[in-house]
Amino acid sequence: MNATERTTAQPEARSDTRTRLVVATATLLQRQGYEGTSVKQIVREAEATYGSLYHFFPAGKEELAAEALRFGAADFTELLRRGLSSADEPAEAVANCAHLLADTLRESNWTDGCPVAATALEIIGRSPVIQRTSDEALRQWRELIASKLKDGAIPEVKAVALACTILSxxxxxxxxxxVSSDDEPLHLAAEHLAQLVRASA
Amino acid sequence: MNATERTTAQPEARSDTRTRLVVATATLLQRQGYEGTSVKQIVREAEATYGSLYHFFPAGKEELAAEALRFGAADFTELLRRGLSSADEPAEAVANCAHLLADTLRESNWTDGCPVAATALEIIGRSPVIQRTSDEALRQWRELIASKLKDGAIPEVKAVALACTILSxxxxxxxxxxVSSDDEPLHLAAEHLAQLVRASA
DNA sequence: CCCTAAATGGATCGATCGCTCTAGTCCGTA
DNA sequence: TACGGACTAGAGCGATCGATCCATTTAGGG
Incomplete structure (x- = not known):
């Protein structure tokens, strides 16, 4: 009833602890996966308590993880968007994504890359909620890349297929x-992907 | 019981339980990662006991996991070798690797692919032993691919770089x-990788 | 046949797991 | 001032974690 009137000071106070939980979980999932991350660690890192966690996420760890993956995915989307808009030429833009990812990873000591990969791989077939969330993130990124390719005059069908391989x-x-603590694979990927995109123009 | 038979069969009988532990662990790691796999589950799946496990692997779960990764890696090496030797043309051979991987995955309900990926991603920076084992496996596969490219008249430097991206x-x-339970990404990868290899000849 | 060492079975350890629960505090409203 | 819902605090639940321990079984050499 009064729910609609709650528009005043709500947003920030209300979601403060909740946001800290989501942010902390996103980071931990990205670094150590789902099973490797304990609820206690999440609560400690977020400076929250069990009470808060189960107040905001009644379904527990799995629900929080799904939300954290969406949050982390949005973050990675931003990174991709920055890379893709860094050049007009799609080939160059895609290469810049790889370089950007390499730099981000190196600066974070090889921890802050794709926020869903580690969690997704270990959860496949065991948590439909998390698997679907991961799938949606990957598809969103494919579309983002594909749209850049289409802007660069690559025909629709080719662009969609190419975007898939680029993300792969x-x-x-x-x-x-x-795994090797070495950004060479990413820089090589940049070079080869650029070549592939140029050949598809 | 026949004593004379036992004498001949000793080396094999001796490591029977040990082998079952390694094989079972390899499968579980590939499907659910390191933290997602419990020692109890390993023991159950391998039809062994805690006593046997800690007899053969005094350092426990981590030591067993490292050995299991080496075992699984050898298995994946065999898959790559089969794919790579399925055609003379390196481009076609690489594409066949992707198709072979897609078929294997589909047949196993999307569980039996690279045996180190899931474990490696979640363990990075937290278990040097396992990370190094994973790194060695990945490097071995890169070399295997590179050597096929060199056989196909691709110059050394180019071949090594290309092999890295192919594995990526x-x-x-x-x-x-x-994640999407769909082999399309692998078939698209096959096509694009073949194109890339042909362009590097 | 005994003896030793390898191998096994499984009860049990303390720690930690994800989670529940109750007793609160805080704050806008009336 | 009193009320009520949103939110917090953290002790404690049963289950399970990885690991330890030792009694027992097994196999081969003397």
């Missing part, structure tokens, strides 16, 4: 780079 | 395919 390569190169 | 793309496409 970025994700895989991030894996190789992180 | 395969790993990433597997992630996308598994």
């Amino acid at each position: 390569t970025l994700e895989g190169a991030e894996l190789l780079s992180r | 793309t395969l790993e990433g496409a597997e992630l996308l395919s598994r």
Whole structure:
């Protein structure tokens, strides 16, 4: 009833603790996956308590994780958007995405890359909610890349297919780079992807 | 019980339980990662006991996991070798690797792909032993691919770089395919990688 | 046949897991 | 001042974690 009148000071006070929980969880999921992240650690890192967590996320860890993945995904979307808008030529723009990802990873000691990869891989077939959330994030990124390719005069069908492989390569190169603590795989990916995009124009 | 038979069969009988532990762990790691796999589950799946596990792997779960990753990696090496030797043309051979991976994944309900990806991603920076084991596996696969490219008259430097991106793309496409339960990303990767290899000849 | 060492079975450990619960505090409204 | 809902605090739940321990079984050499 009064719910509609709650428009005054609500947004920030209300979601403060909630936001801290989501942000902390997003970071932890990205670094250590789902099973590797404990609720206690989340609560500690977010400077929150069990009470708050289960107040905002009654369904518990899984619900919080799904929300955190969406949050982290939006963050990664921003990174992609920055890379893609850094050049007019799609080939150059895609390469810049890889370089940007490499820089971000290196600066964070190889922890802050794709926020869904680690969680998604270990959860496949065991948590439909999280798997679907991950899938939606990946599709969103594919569309973002595809739209840049189409802007660069690459025909629709080709653009969609190419965007899929571009994302695959970025994700895989991030894996190789992180495991070896070396940004070479990402820089090579940049070069090869640019070549591939140019050949499809 | 036949004593003479036992004498001949000793080396194999001796490591029987050990082997079952390694095989079971390899499968579980590939499907649910490190933290998602409990020792109890390993013991159950391998039809072994805690006593046996800690007899053969005194350092516990981590030591067993490292050995299991090496085992699984050898398995994946075999898959790559099969794909790479399926055609003379490197481009076609690489594409066949992707198709082979797609078929294997689909047949196993999207569980049996790269045996190190899930574990590696969640363990980065937290278990040097496992991270190094994963890194070694990835490097071995890169070399395997590079050597096929060199056989196809691609110059050394180019071949090594290309092999890195090929593995990146395969790993990433597997992630996308598994998350979406759809082999399209892997088949697109096949097509695009073949194109890339042909352009580098 | 005994003896030793390898291998096994499984009860049990303290710690931690995700989660529940109750007793609060805080604050806008009347 | 009193009320009521949003939010917080954290002790404690049963279950399970990885790991330990030791009694028992097994196999081969003397």
